[in-house]
Amino acid sequence: MEVGQSLAWGEGPGYHERPVMITKQLESLETVVIRFAGDSGDGMQITGTQFTNTSAVLGNDLATFPDFPAEIRAPAGTLPGVSGFQVHFSSTDIYTPGDDPDVLVAMNPAALKVNLKDLPRNGILILDTDAFDKRNLKKAGYESNPLEDGSLEGFRLFAIPLTSRTERALEDRDDLSKKEKTRCKNFYALGMTYWLFNRPLENTVTFLEKKFKKKPQFASANITAMRAGYAYCDASQEFQVRYEVAPAATEPGTYRNIMGNDALALGLVAASVRAGVPIFYGSYPITPASSVLHALAKYKNFGVATFQAEDEIAAVTSAIGASFGGKVGITGSSGPGIALKGEALGLATMVELPLVVINVQRAGPSTGMPTKTEQADLLQAMFGRNGEAPCPVLAPCSPGDCFEMAFEAFRIATKYMVPVFLLSDGYLANGAEPWKLPESMDELPACAVSYRTDPEDYLPYMRDETTLARPWVRPGTPGMQHRIGGIEKAEGTGNVSYDAENHQRMTDIRAEKVARIVAEVPDLEVFGPESGDLLVLGWGSTYGAIHAAMKIAHKDGKSVAQAHLRHLNPFPKNLGDVMKRYKKVICAEMNMGQLRMMLRDRFLVDVIGLNKVQGMPFRIREILTAIDEHTS
Amino acid sequence: MEVGQSLAWGEGPGYHERPVMITKQLESLETVVIRFAGDSGDGMQITGTQFTNTSAVLGNDLATFPDFPAEIRAPAGTLPGVSGFQVHFSSTDIYTPGDDPDVLVAMNPAALKVNLKDLPRNGILILDTDAFDKRNLKKAGYESNPLEDGSLEGFRLFAIPLTSRTERALEDRDDLSKKEKTRCKNFYALGMTYWLFNRPLENTVTFLEKKFKKKPQFASANITAMRAGYAYCDASQEFQVRYEVAPAATEPGTYRNIMGNDALALGLVAASVRAGVPIFYGSYPITPASSVLHALAKYKNFGVATFQAEDEIAAVTSAIGASFGGKVGITGSSGPGIALKGEALGLATMVELPLVVINVQRAGPSTGMPTKTEQADLLQAMFGRNGEAPCPVLAPCSPGDCFEMAFEAFRIATKYMVPVFLLSDGYLANGAEPWKLPESMDELPACAVSYRTDPEDYLPYMRDETTLARPWVRPGTPGMQHRIGGIEKAEGTGNVSYDAENHQRMTDIRAEKVARIVAEVPDLEVFGPESGDLLVLGWGSTYGAIHAAMKIAHKDGKSVAQAHLRHLNPFPKNLGDVMKRYKKVICAEMNMGQLRMMLRDRFLVDVIGLNKVQGMPFRIREILTAIDEHTS
Amino acid sequence: MTTQPPQLKKKDFESDQQVRWCPGCGDYAILSSVQKTFAELGLRNEEVAVISGIGCAARFPYYVNSYGFHTIHGRAPALATGLKIARPDLSVWVVGGDGDMLSIGGNHLLHALRRNIDINIMCFDNRIYGLTKGQASPTSEFGKRTATTPMGSLDRPVNPISVALAAEGTFVARTADVFAPHLQAMLTAAAAHKGVAFIQILQNCIIFNDRAFAHVTDREAKNERVLYLEHGAPMIFGKEKDKGIRLVGNKPEVVRLGEDGITEKDILVHDETDESLAYMLSRLDPKDFPTPLGIFRRAGAPSLHEGYQAQFEQAKSKDGEGVILDLIHSGDVWDVK
Amino acid sequence: MTTQPPQLKKKDFESDQQVRWCPGCGDYAILSSVQKTFAELGLRNEEVAVISGIGCAARFPYYVNSYGFHTIHGRAPALATGLKIARPDLSVWVVGGDGDMLSIGGNHLLHALRRNIDINIMCFDNRIYGLTKGQASPTSEFGKRTATTPMGSLDRPVNPISVALAAEGTFVARTADVFAPHLQAMLTAAAAHKGVAFIQILQNCIIFNDRAFAHVTDREAKNERVLYLEHGAPMIFGKEKDKGIRLVGNKPEVVRLGEDGITEKDILVHDETDESLAYMLSRLDPKDFPTPLGIFRRAGAPSLHEGYQAQFEQAKSKDGEGVILDLIHSGDVWDVK
Numbered sequence A, B: 001m002e003v004g005q006s007l008a009w010g011e012g013p014g015y016h017e018r019p020v021m022i023t024k025q026l027e028s029l030e031t032v033v034i035r036f037a038g039d040s041g042d043g044m045q046i047t048g049t050q051f052t053n054t055s056a057v058l059g060n061d062l063a064t065f066p067d068f069p070a071e072i073r074a075p076a077g078t079l080p081g082v083s084g085f086q087v088h089f090s091s092t093d094i095y096t097p098g099d100d101p102d103v104l105v106a107m108n109p110a111a112l113k114v115n116l117k118d119l120p121r122n123g124i125l126i127l128d129t130d131a132f133d134k135r136n137l138k139k140a141g142y143e144s145n146p147l148e149d150g151s152l153e154g155f156r157l158f159a160i161p162l163t164s165r166t167e168r169a170l171e172d173r174d175d176l177s178k179k180e181k182t183r184c185k186n187f188y189a190l191g192m193t194y195w196l197f198n199r200p201l202e203n204t205v206t207f208l209e210k211k212f213k214k215k216p217q218f219a220s221a222n223i224t225a226m227r228a229g230y231a232y233c234d235a236s237q238e239f240q241v242r243y244e245v246a247p248a249a250t251e252p253g254t255y256r257n258i259m260g261n262d263a264l265a266l267g268l269v270a271a272s273v274r275a276g277v278p279i280f281y282g283s284y285p286i287t288p289a290s291s292v293l294h295a296l297a298k299y300k301n302f303g304v305a306t307f308q309a310e311d312e313i314a315a316v317t318s319a320i321g322a323s324f325g326g327k328v329g330i331t332g333s334s335g336p337g338i339a340l341k342g343e344a345l346g347l348a349t350m351v352e353l354p355l356v357v358i359n360v361q362r363a364g365p366s367t368g369m370p371t372k373t374e375q376a377d378l379l380q381a382m383f384g385r386n387g388e389a390p391c392p393v394l395a396p397c398s399p400g401d402c403f404e405m406a407f408e409a410f411r412i413a414t415k416y417m418v419p420v421f422l423l424s425d426g427y428l429a430n431g432a433e434p435w436k437l438p439e440s441m442d443e444l445p446a447c448a449v450s451y452r453t454d455p456e457d458y459l460p461y462m463r464d465e466t467t468l469a470r471p472w473v474r475p476g477t478p479g480m481q482h483r484i485g486g487i488e489k490a491e492g493t494g495n496v497s498y499d500a501e502n503h504q505r506m507t508d509i510r511a512e513k514v515a516r517i518v519a520e521v522p523d524l525e526v527f528g529p530e531s532g533d534l535l536v537l538g539w540g541s542t543y544g545a546i547h548a549a550m551k552i553a554h555k556d557g558k559s560v561a562q563a564h565l566r567h568l569n570p571f572p573k574n575l576g577d578v579m580k581r582y583k584k585v586i587c588a589e590m591n592m593g594q595l596r597m598m599l600r601d602r603f604l605v606d607v608i609g610l611n612k613v614q615g616m617p618f619r620i621r622e623i624l625t626a627i628d629e630h631t632s
Numbered sequence C, D: 001m002t003t004q005p006p007q008l009k010k011k012d013f014e015s016d017q018q019v020r021w022c023p024g025c026g027d028y029a030i031l032s033s034v035q036k037t038f039a040e041l042g043l044r045n046e047e048v049a050v051i052s053g054i055g056c057a058a059r060f061p062y063y064v065n066s067y068g069f070h071t072i073h074g075r076a077p078a079l080a081t082g083l084k085i086a087r088p089d090l091s092v093w094v095v096g097g098d099g100d101m102l103s104i105g106g107n108h109l110l111h112a113l114r115r116n117i118d119i120n121i122m123c124f125d126n127r128i129y130g131l132t133k134g135q136a137s138p139t140s141e142f143g144k145r146t147a148t149t150p151m152g153s154l155d156r157p158v159n160p161i162s163v164a165l166a167a168e169g170t171f172v173a174r175t176a177d178v179f180a181p182h183l184q185a186m187l188t189a190a191a192a193h194k195g196v197a198f199i200q201i202l203q204n205c206i207i208f209n210d211r212a213f214a215h216v217t218d219r220e221a222k223n224e225r226v227l228y229l230e231h232g233a234p235m236i237f238g239k240e241k242d243k244g245i246r247l248v249g250n251k252p253e254v255v256r257l258g259e260d261g262i263t264e265k266d267i268l269v270h271d272e273t274d275e276s277l278a279y280m281l282s283r284l285d286p287k288d289f290p291t292p293l294g295i296f297r298r299a300g301a302p303s304l305h306e307g308y309q310a311q312f313e314q315a316k317s318k319d320g321e322g323v324i325l326d327l328i329h330s331g332d333v334w335d336v337k
């Protein structure tokens, strides 16, 4: 690929200069970022998703970033009511939704106000002039009309009366109210972008027909609007240039565009099927974790039991109860809800039952910013319980990886009889990427669960020699009645014990059990030179930004490599060695240095923090700046 | 002092050899450890406390360690039913209740079985032969009677029919039932130990008269029993030796023997009086924190409001509510209860209100061993919340120090408008030591609280230049209405904000506010050489054991020093420098290396862990062994 | 409540924050009634504290010009209890949704009620989780399809009034968002009540559960299917005041006045002090009975903060105002010279 | 419940763990009754799961030869709910004290009840915190002096029966530790009930609250001041069966049979399906009324785990048994060649 071929990275000397928009007729682009922004009521999420899916089917590589308000329906036309959806599509591999948009579609003044600062000069700007009336301008806090005051100069502006054009396109439709007509304007806009980037309409047509099966008049209205938008561009003088983004040279296979939470839910079900043990998901709704519950609630034909508990404590304890019963108990929440589970997670540690704990992290502390992403719950996962209660901690690094890591969490939990933390975040949860689907069960790792049924020589806290796991015995098994609980247990028998040495031994065993998982943790791989000036470490959703930056840095000839942790406890066994091979190590995280703390403690290496808590993923250029600073 | 003069450290070559008991007539000893052990129903706690108080009034230095079963009344005569109380009294400064007893009083076979392993050969052993019947022997799991099978050889055994002698002493008392008579046997035993260590009876006489004011027959019965025990020793041939432990050369002043939880409660009230702001203590009972609530509940004439909440979450949130109202909200619990408070502590961090959070730690994880001590909740205090939510963390180092550190926690909380963690533990809570009482208010630190009442230029999140504290405004103050909450706040106004940069700034400010407390944290002092081979770092209740070990090591000419942290976040500013002055640094903690982790991360020093989770404090010899290993 | 300064107006209780509920949400009407009532009660801005949990409803404090605290999910009654004990002089109002107060916060509600702490609790019941986008709440109907219950909810709903009564609530009432005068009357009565007040406010969530209370608030329903409870008055309802509730044994039934010789005298009279009656009213099934609005129960009982004050005073009169040095020096002390 | 193997005896339900309550504690009697009932119900050791919270009462599972789980404070009903959903075949029994279930765990109790999950909940009510050494519990009397309330408790107690009823409990009963046959009858009925069963067991804590229920369990009280509820039977009590409860309007009163011409026909008849009646009975003040023991309410309702099973089956019959590869490959997929 040539960076210079993209809109975003076009022509300019490097990442830190704003790229210049190509104005001349140009047919082929490598990569484009488009952002749809409008009022929450304007349907921007659906518009963005449609653009994404159409591009996916075309074979582009993709990454998306939805950004919506905390309010359900913030007052129309206001700044907090703005909802956005950014799609990055490309003919080469991409790893983030893009730092900044090349194209901004803004459906009202508020959307313009919130998003314009991200649009580079020369970027394409599509506006609905109908929305720029006095009232809306005031709501958005504009003193003067940007359409008139010259402040939009320098952008490639397409100021179009989208609303009235949509209405006009539907003027002969007596079966629709005026409001119903104007509500189709997002599909008018979508049609325009389809023309602009030369996408077919079929995909969305099918979608609309399916979605409005019961109300076909809405399907056809939206389709008409979309076609009208497409046709308008085709006909209009204003639009002289049309762009092509060729399919990416992707690995052959079947793909699906998937959001992190959906992949996560599928991963759990897949592991459950593979292991032959149904799952029980105890959860309490919370943004951005709720959609895992919503997804799993639909899989009843897989025997998935979902339980909307009265609170997070009941969610986790009900899951522990299910695990006691021989199902795999899973619980999921976000930061504040996870905080409530701490006591029960201590219990799970003590009774040594399998449990998967999902934290779809959001910006904290406290309620924080529920719709914004962050990675600041790592140390909570490690230490948010009383006493010495170590747990394995895993983190997926992309929406699709949520499938794999959820599977892995299930596998470790059942194999080692231990509660396992899975740290996703809001960015992975709602972000989407094309995901290559497994074609057969053999592509999934083995995951065998066996219950002990032989009472001979059985002790509740006897241990597997390799894993140190205690046997899992389902109530109902004759002759193996036993009792567990949160008081320290005597080695072997599991009886209550206040014995001094026993407590030390059991504490050591619980730690050792987690430590032994290292045998299964794949060695950390580096992307880039095997040794050199700088290693950039990360975990979780920062993968894409770091990876994209890495590719640019490598082109710039930097001696820098990337290593990304998906296992945070225990660490891969070669981690220390890897770190030693570089003169400097940066740890990039969306927190104030949590993994960094763990690394410094463990390896006594002066790891440098690249930290950000702004409710948003890293931008590629932020990583690049840091690389620049620390390499020669 | 001469170590050689003590019973425990007599004559032998060093700490690691068991000392030999002095058998010849000897009047003066420097230091003695006596352990009373019996069934839970035998009144061992009261017996030990009486011995302690009498010794205190005599002017000995003291340290005590009660060790009682988790059950209220475990079945009589069984091993889990054994209750013990150890007193260390001395004519010189002491710092721990002593590693092992010199004298063991065992009221039944179970008490013998549980405790004998700690009694050195040649130690004094006083037994109630009446209790060594078949039934009791069986309950204690003895196959043969230790009184007869020779297993007690080598001890200085006084096998006495305590029960029947007590009954005999009370035989003419028709106002008492047989059971009531035999229940006095602990005071008979106490009388014997009073004779043995030449203590006056008056103190206990007065105590009994006061305690049984309403049932004087019990007072006189216990007094008679005690006198009989004393007289028996005086008369008997068996007792040839009597010991003197002279008063310690203590700093002049008024003293009181105090348990950690009582001192803690007093410290809070003292700070409240000093600041002129009443406290609100929201708590839910839990061992070993409950007695803080019990103590504070008695201080209603100080305006102390105690609230037994429905759970720990209500306890902490009610306290936050009180702080919002302008009182100082305080909440206290032990590990499992603290785990439940995590979410609310995030809220307190976000709304920046004062709050003191007391964790009287016990052995974990989960329910763990409720009556046993541990220090494994440090990282929970640091990180047991979602998001970046730093809090100051303090830890008292002795029962008396609980007063001072509770005061300090109150002071910091109100001055910086921040939730402050105070980490005590079960050992401090129930252990006691002589405490030198402040004679005037001036001896207490200044602690001034002021509410803002001036609406001019007021913003809810404006900040004090030095402390970065926001102003505390009491509801009811006209013209200063404002709204706070757990969603990220805009700088200054405190309005809800989802702004990216604002979140970063506020996160930084909250961290900086805690960091700035360092200005008030006294520099860390070392006990021992200013530099050398080894530094032993500790925190909390390990102080005494480390200090006692240090004194012995210094005598042995070891190049070792002690530094003890009472401020764990932020650390004293010279901590890093101090650590650098020693070749090696050991961190001794009753956990698996929590402070150690913080130190290694912060200073990149290869701190060595000396760790123990056995529900029990360090023994002096464990520290000494480690010192030996790491010094030349 | 001082009366010297001029009485405030509704708009004086409006804050400078933009209200951010969905257009058409029932919360707007409630907000407006509350602001109006505060003004009419002669409250000063500064003496009011509005405490909320988390949810759409719980955004309430931001919009009221008073002291306010948007706390965490479910905990508002507990936090308010601490506040009221600390500051008996404040007028404390608690706001939360059905999820906030009856799901995660059910226990704090129970205990605030049994303690009779003098706070006013408004539960905005829309039978759904609004803020998290449409999951079942504890008051959602059995079988309801929501995001978390695609095949229908298996949980039987709780009845907030029954629960509040059983939790020893001393003031338990029900009203609806759109019935402004009734709502205001309930708020006024709650404010006057010494002790805890619990008001279930039926509230329409236009987005996720529209018309959940149409059987109460629709024009026809409002006239014919609502029973307005009034202490000492017979339970007569209907636009024509032609229907009433009669007891047969201990069982209620709907009768028509004038039919079968039934007169007002046969009709059950509401008694706010009768807790079993209140409970029975809370159980009336809207399929067969009108929905009662109004005060189910109102009764006197010692309120918690008064108990605190009394004990403070008693302790001070018994032991004297606390002197810290004396306290420190109490117990077994000894002197070392 | 298979009947082939020989029926077990009480002692088969005794575990090998030493029982560690205080001598004289009421918990011993309850343990013994439970073990006996399990045997008489023909249960097998392995099909029983006893789940408890924390407290003296909550030590219970250690002493029963069955599967057992001593969980954390207050959460047993929630944990048991998960277990029962996962394992409908087990006979699940929950044990906890008044503090465990009504203080910290009140909300889980409420929700377990409203969900009608088929578990049997035994609340050992000793009106005190035993294990933590004598603090006030939610059922402690107003004004009670305890370690935390040296000047008397300011909290008004909750009534566990009222709360359980209001929480939609479908089986709500009361009995006492020392009334072995009655206790066993309640346990047997609870086991037979399809859905959640809640039993308040009055229990004596000899150490911290001795004789709290003397007004029920003393010989004289047992004969004269206890009303044994029986479905369909008139509420007659007293050793001589000479006293009864009559309704005047909707208010109960104690009357003497034979006096003022009162006969059995005037006496209120117990109806386990009448929820308002049950509530009224739960409110009877022991000062003026006998204490009712027995089943206050028993009613049918869909039980939660059955709902789960039905939805699983429905989903499978509609969409077919799940095939994971198909699920993964569903939605908007595309092929890259």
Ligand SMILES: Cc1ncc(C[n+]2csc(CCOP(=O)(O)OP(=O)(O)O)c2C)c(N)n1
Residues within 6 Å of the ligand: A284, A285, A286, A287, A312, A336, A337, A340, A367, B343, C054, C055, C056, C057, C058, C073, C096, C097, C098, C099, C100, C101, C124, C126, C128, C129, C130, C131, C132, C137
């Ligand atoms: C501890 C915690 N758990 C979950 C959430 C997510 N959450 C926010 S509001 C809400 C429920 C909202 O429903 P309701 O209380 O009925 O209020 P409404 O939005 O309907 O007014 C939930 C589950 C949270 N903020 N905190």
Ligand SMILES: Cc1ncc(C[n+]2csc(CCOP(=O)(O)OP(=O)(O)O)c2C)c(N)n1
Residues within 6 Å of the ligand: A343, B284, B285, B286, B287, B312, B336, B337, B340, B367, D054, D055, D056, D057, D058, D072, D073, D096, D097, D098, D099, D100, D101, D124, D126, D128, D129, D130, D131, D132, D137
């Ligand atoms: C989270 C938590 N908080 C507090 C405790 C301490 N605790 C143990 S049992 C108990 C209450 C016991 O009372 P109750 O439930 O009535 O049982 P009882 O001992 O009277 O049988 C408390 C507060 C705990 N173990 N865990």
Ligand code: SF4
Residues within 6 Å of the ligand: A072, A073, C020, C021, C022, C024, C025, C026, C027, C056, C057, C126, C130, C131, C204, C205, C206, C207, C208
């Ligand atoms: S989601 Fe429902 S409750 Fe929430 S603001 Fe919108 S209409 Fe109101």
Ligand code: SF4
Residues within 6 Å of the ligand: B072, B073, D020, D021, D022, D024, D025, D026, D027, D056, D057, D126, D130, D131, D204, D205, D206, D207, D208
């Ligand atoms: S403290 Fe009370 S409840 Fe607990 S075991 Fe002893 S007598 Fe029983």
Ligand SMILES: [Mg+2]
Residues within 6 Å of the ligand: C055, C097, C098, C099, C124, C125, C126, C127, C128, C129, C130, C137
């Ligand atoms: Mg709601």
Ligand SMILES: [Mg+2]
Residues within 6 Å of the ligand: D055, D097, D098, D099, D124, D125, D126, D127, D128, D129, D130, D137
């Ligand atoms: Mg109890």
